[in-house]
Amino acid sequence: MGEDVTNSLTVPTPFYIWTGPLEQFVLGMLALGTPVETLLVGAFNDTGRGAQRDMDLTLHRDGEHDAQLAADQGGMYVEHPGGVDYVGFYCITDNPKCVTCIQMDDSHKVQEIILKSGQALIFDNRLMRHGRKGPVGERILFRLWIQATETGSGVRGSK
Numbered sequence: 001m002g003e004d005v006t007n008s009l010t011v012p013t014p015f016y017i018w019t020g021p022l023e024q025f026v027l028g029m030l031a032l033g034t035p036v037e038t039l040l041v042g043a044f045n046d047t048g049r050g051a052q053r054d055m056d057l058t059l060h061r062d063g064e065h066d067a068q069l070a071a072d073q074g075g076m077y078v079e080h081p082g083g084v085d086y087v088g089f090y091c092i093t094d095n096p097k098c099v100t101c102i103q104m105d106d107s108h109k110v111q112e113i114i115l116k117s118g119q120a121l122i123f124d125n126r127l128m129r130h131g132r133k134g135p136v137g138e139r140i141l142f143r144l145w146i147q148a149t150e151t152g153s154g155v156r157g158s159k
């Protein structure tokens with residue numbers, strides 16, 4: 001009680017890690033634009049989308065067709081070309097061995113992030129790519145894809 005919980009999330013420039021309750025994460029993401037897709041990310045299936053399998057994912061941009069990723073996933077890929085501006089991963093259950101990799105388009109450096117329960121990674125999908133390595137195991141993320149709108153905090157095409 002009494003902790004400083006921010007009600008809104010800010011526009012990622014291009015990424016940050018936020019800590020707070022899931023409800024506030026969802027409301028904060030919705031304030032940035034229109035939801036394109038929500039998905040539980042975890043090791044639920046043996047085939048299909050990589051987001052729901054226990055497999056490494058090469059660096060990619062969500063919503064855009066990537067030949068390598070499609071090949072990795074056996075041809076399964078969901079496309080929303082140009083429609084996924086912001087991505088939010090909220091960690092529901094963590095796994096210290098499961099590593100999220102991110103790389104800004106203007107950098108060669110790949111940063112590694114291990115999300116803990118209650119933490120969220122929010123990033124601009126137009127400005128960076130992401131991937132995953134290590135076992136997914138019991139880790140579950142709640143993922144939201146957002147298309148920025150004029151009324152949201154982010155303006156399409158801007159940083």
Ligand SMILES: [Fe+2]
Pocket residue numbers: 060061062130
């Ligand atoms: Fe992804």
